[in-house]
Amino acid sequence: MQPAAAGTEQSQLPVEVDPREPLARLRQDLRTGSEGLSRREADRRAAVYGPNEVRREHRGQLRRELARQLVHPLALLLWGAAGLAFVAGTRVLGVAIVAVILLNAGFALLQERQAERAVEALADYLPAHSRVIRDGGEQTVESTQLVPGDLILLDEGDKVPADVRLVEGAVEIDLSMLTGESAPVERAAGQAAADAPTLREPNLAFSGTTCVEGQAKAIVFATGRHTELGRIAALSQRTRREGSPLELQVKRVAWLIAAVAVGMGAVFLLIGTASGLPVRDALTFAIGLLVANVPEGLLPTITLALALGVRLLARQGAVVKRLSAVETLGSTHVICTDKTGTLTRNRMRLRTVWTPLGGERGVEEPDPGDDVGRLAEAMAECTTVTRGEDGAFTGDPTEVALVEGAACLDRDPDLGARDLRRRALFRFDPRLRMMSVVSDLRDTPTVSVKGAPEALLPRLGCSADADAVRAAADAMAQEGLRVLAVATRSPATAEVPARREDVECDLELLGLVGLHDPPRPEVAGAVRRCHQAGLRVHVVTGDNGATAAAVAREVGIGDPELSVLADAEAVGEQRLDELLASPAEVVFARASPETKLRVADALRDQGQIVAMTGDGVNDAPALHRAHIGVAMGLSGTDVAREAATMVLTDDNFATIVKAVESGRRVYDNIRKFILYIFAHAVPEIVPFLVYALSGGTIPLPLTVLQILAIDLGTETLPALALGREPAEPGLMTRPPRRSGRGSGVITRDMLFRAWAFLGLLSTALVMGAYFYVLWRAGWTPGASTAEGSGLHQDYLTATTATFAGIVMCQVGTAMAARTDRASLREVGWASNPLLLAGIVFELAFTAVLIWVPPFQSVFGTAPLPWDVVALLLTFPVLVWGADELRRSLRRRRETVRGSRAAGAADQE
Incomplete structure (x- = not known):
């Protein structure tokens, strides 16, 4: 009896609602509580609303494509021959030639249709998923399964999977695909603006746009063809395939x-x-x-x-989004690659720690002192790692390594308690190269900071021995370790400063951690094949120069000559051109996404065909600029994958060489x-x-x-x-x-x-x-x-x-x-x-x-x-x-x- 009642209730749901009405009224219209929908209710709504996808209609396109085949220059030759045949009185020959024209056009049309379907089918290699709250818990579902009334979670780098209204938090959204504006706009939970156009509504986000910063919880109010993107797609059927x-x-x-x-x-x-x-x-x-x-x-x-x-590339782990890219791949001159996860396995493990009092010691050494205990506590506190349903850690591989390393140092963190005592979070900034949190540790507001040693050194108190810290960091980097500095501070007042710069100052250094990410075993052979094929490989990474150079040399990059640019941000245009024009391969260390864009521009100006890897939101301009933008399918963001020409489903450098x-x-x-x-x-x-x-x-x-x-x-x-x-x-x-x-x-x-x-x-x-x-x-x-x-x-x-x-x-x-x-x-x-x-x-x-x-x-x-x-x-x-x-x-x-x-x- 209950399913029937539920079905009756479902039939009363409106196909469209007004997302700008008061939030309580919107929740009532969509029948969504704080625990989200139940799985059964979501299944029932999916049957009513259909999948959350925009289906292209091909009505009229078939005729246009057929006409294009019939007026191809080679077809025009045959039309002329058919006309001459009829003039000469050889009607059978004329009919035969016309039949050939039609058969040839039909064959070409069939092959183009098959090729287009092959490219569209490659979306199966990149399943778009969304985090949703159902039955009171967080789940990951395919975005096509979202229905009106779902509560979803948005994070930095996510693509918005449906039209939503924010109910908690705030994000910055890239609306360029809908409005043409290049600058992201802020969207936050709150009241609707009076008389604002739908796209300008400050609490709405739309399907297909991308979240470039922040976190939020949102309620879905439109899916599929009822979204803004769906309406645009319905009006955009005049597009034609570019040759x-x-x-x-x-x-x-x-x-x-x-x-x-x-x-x-x-x-x-x-x-x-x-x-x-x-x-x-x-x-x-x-x-x-x-x-x-x-x-x-x-x-x-x-x-x-x-x-x-x-199709061959897809089977090898490289999803190519345009047919013409296959041709471009064959003429690539230079590959600019990330280090972590591409050259390496992206399986970070804490290998060694260094503290000002105890010096360097391996993680396996027993009985860590109080200084190591404080270091372990702070480095686990300054993370956003969570546990999945299977109990495994999920999140950034570096942060997962820090949490696991803290457990090895007898400071196994309680992640739930960590989140409850957190009062402020300043996410990792690639320009600042650091991240910080403010938590109530032992009933006292405490700042925990982690980042590049050279980024933290200027923010330390006068008691720190900068030369000793640099020497220890260099020694660890020479071993191929990724080095992070961890620091802390107890603010003078209980009130958390609003500005980041007021939090990340006057820090006390707790120590350094050395993380090891071993190279993928197949990368060295792939680099050798690149060199045999006349390709150069440059490394563009945000990591320390010594660490990146050690990994590069280990896999054969820079053989016989390697140039290491320790601070890629500071290099001038003339020096950049000289480095890229030389026969040496280059490690661009401490590079920001803007560095990637500069490198791509410089190589293009020199007439080089460039393949550039990237995985972050800010990598999108460089991926657009390169001839072949290569995004990471496992660790990359939706923004990067959208901007790229090719997506690696295994994040492996060797796959680029295969491509x-x-x-x-x-x-x-x-x-x-x-x-x-x-x-x-x-x-x-x-x-x-x-x-x-x-x-x-x-x-x-x-x-x-x-x-x-x-x-x-x-x-x-x-x-x-x-x-x-x-x-x-x-x-x-x-x-x-x-x-x-x-x-x-x-x-x-x-x-x-x-x-x-x-x-x-x-x-x-x-x-x-x-x-x-x-x-x-x-x-x-x-x-x-x-x-x-x-x-x-x-x-x-x-x-x-x-x-x-x-x-x-x-x-x-x-x-x-x-x-x-x-x-x-x-x-x-x-x-x-x-x-x-x-x-x-x-x-x-x-x-x-x-x-x-x-x-x-x-x-x-x-x-x-x-x-x-x-x-x-x-x-x-x-x-x-x-x-x-x-x-x-x-x-x-x-x-x-x-x-x-x-x-x-x-x-x-």
Whole structure:
């Protein structure tokens, strides 16, 4: 009976409430008490309101994207060819070309949709969670499960998961995504402002905005599409996907191909007409030239290759939020990394302590004195660590290490009592590099402070021996320890000062603590791979210079030269440029988030492609500024993850190196299948040129439908398979790709290899097979091969030989395109099973078109004699073998050139 009653009560809940009404009335409308909702009530409301998410609608976008595919420059070429076909009276050919346009557009649209879904699905790797009070206790739930009436907790760095009203505390909110204002605004529990717009209401926060400072408790009053963000999303369906730099570059090449094709068609149309070709034949020639120039499916194949790269990176622990970032990753020159948690395990442990009276001692040493006891008590007091439901400590790893270390020193803290006696909290400030609390210890207000030794030293009383403190801190830092100073003070009055600077002064030093965070075991190997690949690695950390340098050297950063900037904040622009221009790797110690931004700007000005890591709220500008902003998925804030291009789900530096390698592999594979596609343009174009230049004396060696069968039937699967080619040997020993002119995916060397080498070789073989069949039948130039003539069947066999010859050359080109420098033996003949399957398919497809009668009548093919089949079977070996020889000679030249350069260097 109770569930039914509850369901009746639930049905009376309003879909929307007025969040500005008095708080008591709002709580009554939402039926939320101080203990929050019950789990069952939250489940019932979730059934009514649905998930707390904004779903994009795609109505109308499908038509726009389809139209974009239909007016692509390569599609425009085919439209022109179709128009010429209808003018020439070859209606069947015109219909076939239109069908090809629609099929190609549909295929491209499908691949783009799949790629977009792949990127959207990567959100599963970054589950957004919120802290909520249900059944009277704090729980962590997925943000999509929030419902109106939930009580949630907000903290610094959190993204606001729904539209909420603050009921306790105060926070600063970044509203830039809604209002465009760059400065955060304060939101606090209190009365509503009279006549204030909703977005200016001082006690409201909105879904999608970010909390940059403070803590608060808030009540959810709107979720999903009823939020401000949901309303904006409903009005923002006109957005369109931006093409990546790679796609834009290929599109420019497509326009160039279109211009060349139209120009060639016009010129040779005049030549053919002047040579005596009938108008119908001249138009057939122009159609063939246009169709032969079109590399169908090029853009969707590129999109698919990028999407495959994104999925591969996700499996390796790197979530890439934009397809175009995969391309950028492959050209990275410099990685600027944090130390803690990225190079190290982020598993801090207290190893040693130092006190002014007792000096340095290990944590394991028994019977700590009173001085160590006071130190342990203060360092545990100055934390915000809590215990989870499983009893484990949760919070900042450094603070967890301090609490655990206090327990090892026989001062196991009672965290609940710690929070009850706390009167003030001044959170860690990256500029001040310290944190402090005011607590009632033994009925006396007591200040406990922890921070960097050099930050606390100026705030100590005159009794402290600054030189001894510095010497002890330096000695601990040289051992690779993170050193913190801990101090205390008893204010003269019971009233807590309102200003932070009045609290953190005249301190008494209790001692130093040395925390050890061991490097991740895989980082040293990753750094070596960076150096082999020509990448430099800089460390940008808020830690002490000696500590950071010790960790850097331990993992191989700075080999052979390391520069350590002890105070990165004080470095001038000129000195910064000099450091980054030098071959040495740099440790930027005591760096603030602003330092990261300066480093990113300086490297960009020097033409470097920069990957920058970050995890804090203030890291967002630097992550935006870097070419690849890398956020931490485990320890990072929502703000950092939102600003980043890539998120590491394991916070591991080695994953960045894997991402760079995958980016290089994807870029190489895109070049491989572009080479493969472009190489077949020459043997498809030359037959039409031979026909036109001979004035029809030599019959047309290839039909337009046969070209379409090649471009769409036999070429597609091998091209897609080349997009999944394994990494070529030496991939991570090459220097980074240059930025700027001459560094594009389509280069002069590629076009020479595709057109002048592989293309001409394939053309010679194909035309040789064509003339071999005709001459064997007794054909002489000018002899009729029209339907009804004695040579017509032999002519069909000859055009079939041309068609099959191009397919066989495709097989050789596909194997040759698998490597740019290395031998195919190094790569492995069977290392890409998808390519082998694609080759089997294209051979089977070709056999069907040649030997199955219904297809013979459509495509103008005829069965091939076995001697012609034997001749064609040599084509793959000849094409691949010639390119293998070319690559061997190239490697030999490079070896000789390298030996001469080394000899010249030795003489100097």
